[in-house]
Amino acid sequence: DADVTQTPRNRITKTGKRIMLECSQTKGHDRMYWYRQDPGLGLQLIYYSFDVKDINKGEISDGYSVSRQAQAKFSLSLESAIPNQTALYFCATSDRRTSGGGADTQYFGPGTRLTVL
């Protein structure tokens, strides 16, 4: 079984709809991240969470919100989807205990392909 799972894997929705993307991990990691990837652009950080009570905005948080329901679950919501939120969304995890000296290996889920019409 995959260590980091994302649901749904693909979603097509209409402008104005509320969408939730879910991420679960069995790695026991404390840190979780949401990224989006667009063609020709690098992965951009939307939100990140270092533990259940710690949520932080990334580079492009406008139009998104998150919820860290448990250490293993981190959800991303689009309150009112718009076409320029069409992208590939990745969840990732890392472990504080292996982050000494600033190194931070992140493990990614398989991605959710979201299309907003």
Next chain:
Amino acid sequence: RKEVEQDPGPFNVPEGATVAFNCTYSNSASQSFFWYRQDCRKEPKLLMSVYSSGNEDGRFTAQLNRASQYISLLIRDSKLSDSATYLCVVNFGRKSSGDKLTFGTGTRLAVRP
């Protein structure tokens, strides 16, 4: 200027060739450096970390030049299975504020028979 810049490629090489990718980063205070590999429509996966002294893992060699703010990845004896996009990744974060990775846009490699 982008924080992490890479040549997008594509690099088209025959099997057995040696190919090198370069990456530059803008923040001289950057903490750590990585190469990730991403197959088409798949998630990125860590290929290797990059250390100041340079490091090697089989056919892959990574180099870091802090003075020039430059990172490289060398692949020797290319295999068909090496075809992928290679992402240069830099950690600009500090321990006090947490680790955050900045990703380059990637360099695409296509190895042909």
